[in-house]
Amino acid sequence: MSPALQGLITIIIGVGGCVGYFYFSNLFLDKVLFPASGPNAGRNINRAGMIRPWLFLAPALIALTVYLAYPVVETLRLSLTQRVPGGGYVWVGFDNYRKMSGEPKFWEALRNNMLWLIVVPAMSTAFGLLAAQLSDRIRWGNLAKSLIFMPMAISFVGAAVIWKLVYDTRPVDQEQIGVLNAVWLAFEGGPMSVLFLKIVPSLGLIAFAAAVGLIAWVFVRPMLKARDQVGGGTIPLRLLVAVAALWLIYMSLRSVIGLAGADLPYGVPQTWLTIPFWNSFFLMIVLVWIQTGFAMVILSAALRGVPEDTIEAAIVDGANPFQIFFKIKVPQIMGTIVVVWTTITIVVLKVFDIVFAMSNGQWETQVLANYMYDKLFRANDWGVGSASAMVIMLLVTPILIWNVYNARKEMR
Amino acid sequence: MAELKLKNVEKAYGEVKVLSNINLDIKTGELIVFVGPSGCGKSTLLRMIAGLEKITGGDFTIDGERMNEVPPAQRGIAMVFQSYALYPHMTVRDNMSFALKIAKKSQPEIDAAVAKAAKILQLEPYLDRLPKALSGGQRQRVAIGRSIVRDPKVYLFDEPLSNLDAALRVATRLEIAQLKESMPNSTMIYVTHDQVEAMTLATRIVVLAGGGISQVGTPLELYERPQNEFVAQFIGSPAMNLMAGEVIETGAQTRVRLANGGEAVSSVPTLAADMGLKVNIGVRPEDLVATTGPAIFTGEVEITEALGEVTLLYFRRNGGDAQVVAKLPGIHNDVRHTTVALGADPSKVHLFAKGISLLYR
Structure with a gap:
């Protein structure tokens, strides 16, 4: 039988089965189990009404239990056991976690994940917001939006292949097919190279440090002012933000100094994905490229929802376009920004395909999900693999809860 | 203290002229009311004075200074919007002090201006609340307070009472009249479609119809000596x-x-x-x-x-x-x-x- 026909039959059976389940189970409830007639009609109607929601929810509940709840419990169990040669398991307690924490590759993955966690949601949201704001004001804005949104339609693996070609390297004497190397070879060490490869990136890093400092200041300032009341619960969060910001500022300023003294290998094609530390960023760009479209679409809708009156009032009050954007528009869509940010954060924590397809975790680009896959299916170490899966879940859960909380707040 | 002059002012969207031949002299301390049926361009004219709409022809001056191209913030005007247009993420205090902060006034100066406006409008208990925790009438007062703190030459009101219920509308109308009474030197322009508001508040009424001014005059002039059938029928209820x-x-x-x-x-x-x-x-x-x-x-x-x-x-x-x-x-x-x-x-x-x-x- 042709596969297309098989597919069609499967669809018909599947959809028909669903419709049939709801129709016939409802019929059974109303006509056979608690018929709305006879001496107990009233009581039966009430009982049928109580059972009906559970009847309709049952398929979803069963599917969630079998495919979501059970695997979580089973993974937890596996992470606490060890397979013995010849079949069977032994209980080993936290041995797998201890073993995992002794592996440098795990810490590398965790560190990279943290880096992804900071860079990708921040860049995607920032670029998305920028694209949303700018494309709303030009005539061909909708075309620009479609182009920016398009990567969303490409699978992660497809995107990874595209970008692998961008980063591609050929020997010196051959034509470079990778865009990045083609651009790189255009720099020969003259003044333009210094401008574009040292001064501009340095300015970018300093601007980033300044932006981080500004955000930290916004968080810390209320604690220093007597007039504004600060809820006691937020103080640790504010301090955490401040410490993280200080670290980021230190890192970026150190990079500026490093960049100033660096002796760049002009004229030599680079194998970008093997340059430690920076290669993680080359991978992150792929996800930023994909997620910016998502952020832009949601934020664009939110920006359009900002009442025009408040913007006009701000114009009359004398605010310039930057003040209108940052003090009037952005605060009003803050809830949406948080939802977009956390949604992307969850995607980032689970990132697997891009790393798997582009570097497979080599050259210090490992991330947790790829580490898990590595342990679980390549090394066949189910214990450690499951343990790393539990770590990912532990990291995702609080963000997920916060995300759902914020999304619900937005809907109210 | 401000005199406004509109000379042959017009507004066109492409080829379509929605307002033309607007000639109007507004003297210091007047409360001018623009009335007219929906779509007559009264709000557009107000927004042109505010600087939110471009003036496509003619001259508009405040105190002799041409204002056609001057950005809204530098015209010395303050505007109260129909929907109040409060910044939802700011407290009443921040709403009122926003313009002063933008203008880089000192904190004591801002505090003093806000305190004064809050006292006039009886908003003192609500200064630290967000707009969503206020009633319609209170929001309206915050919107007015936001204009007062800036101490503008000209106050612009764009149908400020139309979102209030009937009883509150009468009370707020009276408050605006009292506010005007307490600031005899401020010039106000008020847009409404409600002729009772126009008759009770105005020093002079400007009746707009069909893209131009039908008649300008005191409320009683308009009532007793209407210049044309439109004004005769528009002012007074039921119509003449x-x-x-x-x-x-x-x-x-x-x-x-x-x-x-x-x-x-x-x-x-x-x-x-x-x-x-x-x-x-x-x-x-x-x-x-x-x-x-x-x-x-x-x-x-x-x-x-x-x-x-x-x-x-x-x-x-x-x-x-x-x-x-x-x-x-x-x-x-x-x-x-x-x-x-x-x-x-x-x-x-x-x-x-x-x-x-x-x-x-």
């Missing part, structure tokens, strides 16, 4: 009755024979050349009285509406004639389905030829 006729006697008083068979005498003087002129007479419902002498209008009362202090009598229409309405003091439900003859004092009978009052030709 208009009846077609022909001049049959001229002089210090004019006699008109009406198409409905009645006869009216008006104290509007006419020239001998006006003999036989086709005119519309206009009589306000409240000026019609029952008469035993020569009647302007005789008809059967079809519907009565007793409002307590007055009763409105709606007469049966004859063919294509306009509805005639009379407004009599007291309650008169018993005249329903009876035939009544109505007359009016000659000084209350207006004459219009081709839509324009004969007083102004």
